[in-house]
Amino acid sequence: MNLSGSRVIAADRQTVWAALNDPEVLKACIPGCQEMNGSVEEGYEAVVTQKVGPVKATFKGAVEFSDVVENEGYVISGEGKGGAAGFAKGGAKVNLSDAEGGTELAYDVEAKVGGKLAQLGSRIIDGFAKKMADQFFENFQAQVEGPPEPAEAAAEAGDTQAADAEPAKKKGWIRRLID
């Protein structure tokens, strides 16, 4: 399965690069991540719980980094073993470049699954992987860019009452559509 995409993050390259190398940031961004220890030099150990279609599993895996070029990008590769559920393995090439309004983060993912994940989830695995990638970069963007833009933040801050929470949510949803 191959997946590629890019998005512009409103931050300079050094900031984005630093975030890409911060295990706490990565842990916060990887959906279902329970634990994330290590460093770019040593590689990371991660524990991730996810549900793919009918298969729910906790993946324990190691992630290694290669072709690390500061402020430019790296190649991340690893394998997560989910016990009886099977495994997921693959890699992502991450590239940073200057772009209008910040830094463009481009990614090229190759992923493979095995065991029950392949057996039961093959029909849904592509959609699932895309969702995971989207969620990751959305989270990452939020982490790097900080809290939402002032107008939205103000609206949310002002809506302290439960009844008023709905319009804020709707606004976010509409904004995503427009984006």
Next chain:
Amino acid sequence: MPKDSGIGASSKRREDVRFLTGKGRYTADINLRGQVYVAFARSTVAHGRINSIDTSAAAEMPGVLAVFTGEDFVEMGSNPAGWYITSRNGETMKEPKRPVLAHGKVRHVGDAYAAVVAETVAQAKDAVEAIEADIEELDAVLDMASAVADNSNRVHDEIDDNICFDWGWIEDNRAAVDAAFESAPHVTTLELINNRLSPNPMEPRASLADYNTGTEDYTLYTTSQNPHLHRLLISAFVMGIPEHKLTVIAPDVGGGFGSKIYHYGEEAVVLAAARKLGRPVKWVCDRSEAFVSDAHGRDHVTKIELATDKEGNFLAMRTETLANLGAYLSNFSTATPTFLHGTLMAGPYKTPLVYVNVKGVFTNTVPVDAYRGAGRPEATYQIERVIDKCARELGIDQIEIRRKNFISPDAFPYTTPVGLVYDTGNYGATLDKMIELGDTAGFESRRAESSAKGKLRGIGYSTWIEACGIAPSHLVGQLGARVGLYDAATVRVNATGNISVLTGAHSHGQGHETVFAQVVSDMLGIPEASIEIVHGDTSKIPFGMGSYGSRSLAVCGTAIVKATDKIIAKCKKIAAHQMEASESDIVFENGNFTVAGTDKSKSFGDIALSAYVPHNYPLDELEPGLEESAFYDPANFTYPAGAYACEVEVDPGTGKVDVVAFTAADDFGNVINPMIVEGQVHGGVVQGIGQALFEVVVHNDEGQNLTGSYMDYAMPRSNDVPLLVVDHSCQTPCTHNPLGVKGCGEAGAIGTPPAVVNAVIDALQAGGYDIAHIDMPLTPSKVWAAMAGAQQAAE
């Protein structure tokens, strides 16, 4: 007027009452006091070296009683192949060890390498998750052509070319066949794939082992089509449990289609665990486990050539087939692509020269073995597809090319060039019946109607033959079988006159309990309801070989007839004594023994009672009691045959194929229960439609099974099947069994796939698409792509 009981009557299936009211008793329904559960750790990679398996964490999990790995079974024997194949060069086939649990390497996704026994299923499954296996993934051997060509990657390290056997049939005929091709006026060539199928019986496999610590006896309740064969394999080959200390019971079994013939490692694990723990141990296969552990079917890649003259008379046929055996040799995996396939390559035709070459290839996939039809569907598909293509090339009518090459009805017994002797048949008769019932004459007007709806309509034919009633032991012994293929029955007349018939055949959906009772009822003149059919328990039944290969009625049914004949003969002696007449004057009719020409008569019940209360009884020459057994070894195979017509509509916009009409005219010899025969044909035809249009096991390039659930493995559904027109009125009774029966269980699955594919090709060609072949299953995307490709080529 149709009969309402006995032979020829459509007696209702008595077993269906319990099956349809939820009262069947399947292995999973049996619970023994103190039973515990096993779960298996299965490989998630297709090929890998086991560096280490750490079970310490699993062993500490709640409720865990024992953990097993392949290491615990290294002393045990190998689960054997039941048929020994000799290669063309005279070498014997390669038979790698098939361990109870994988040892050293895992060889397919789903290959079990460890087992956990725990108090509950959930605890066992949780503990499986805690097993730490260091399995180094190796490149998977998947594509057969490259597996054979490249010896760097091996399923079994000791087998360098991944080839089990390279079989020629019949090798001595090869030169003559090749010579015929050189001088032939016309040669039709076709390369095709017979798609890999997953068997999908409604009830998954299950086993429950009980070890009696007092008597040291084992009992295995399991989903088996042949409990004595299971016992023999476990006792004599794998575990060494003495046969007399092991009882195998196959209670109600919910379908098998071949997949429950074989002994699997899980059965040995539950037995070993029960022995170790002194508690009953149960395993019920999950459906997702079944997809990666039940033996698959088919999976042949074939090149077939047919040499003819310009008029379409068949001169010679030759084939080259790569047959996927999977990672290990399942029990009949070596027989299925060879003797159950090569010997059928004459079909119902008088082709004088036939040569078949089959290479059995190991791959990192689930073992492949017999599946409904077993070898004969593969043979029939090739033959009927190449004939279809040949007729199109020569511009000959599809029906006429078949008819002109049929073995004529007066040519029987007919010796084929591939080693069989057909005892009887009339292929023209079933073809005529098909033409009549299928209204082939009216096809063009139906085609016009479809065309008006924007659909492409096609008609396809298949005239098939198979060898059933497996099998004459002396013959199969010469061909490499390691077992005999007789069957056995005991007819036990109870003191009160009702009867228990103990059969070696095993019913897992076929309706034996009804049909066998009809036979005995007819012979003894007592009601069917007074006859019980007992099967599936080795502690009760005589040593028979079980049910597969459409053999039950032809082989076990004959044993029942012979045992019943012995009962009648003994009763005549008793009756003669009691009525003071000569034995030769006793006539048995309608359940009464009568002295010929007199009104002296005794009922069957009176005679039966006197055998158990032998007060007035010829004790000096006859033993009391009334129980007789017979073992029957058939003189020949039986040869059912038939003619099928399939009509399809293809939607040119989407490529979707709908089967809109289907006619099956079969010759099964005599028919005992027409309703059950029709039901068997219905099931087989639907499975055949499934293979032709929907079903296929797909692996990715790493050997992962991508079709391991019903989301992706498409089974035929009721709305995929039109009204099936089924006929069995053309009957040439088998000449060598007393019932004159041939067998009908696999017919539909054999004859149907080529009829469907031929119909689709006909529809496409008539619609102007120059498409010679599409491999099964003919899914909308494949058909659409072929149409788009043909359109592009034409532009």
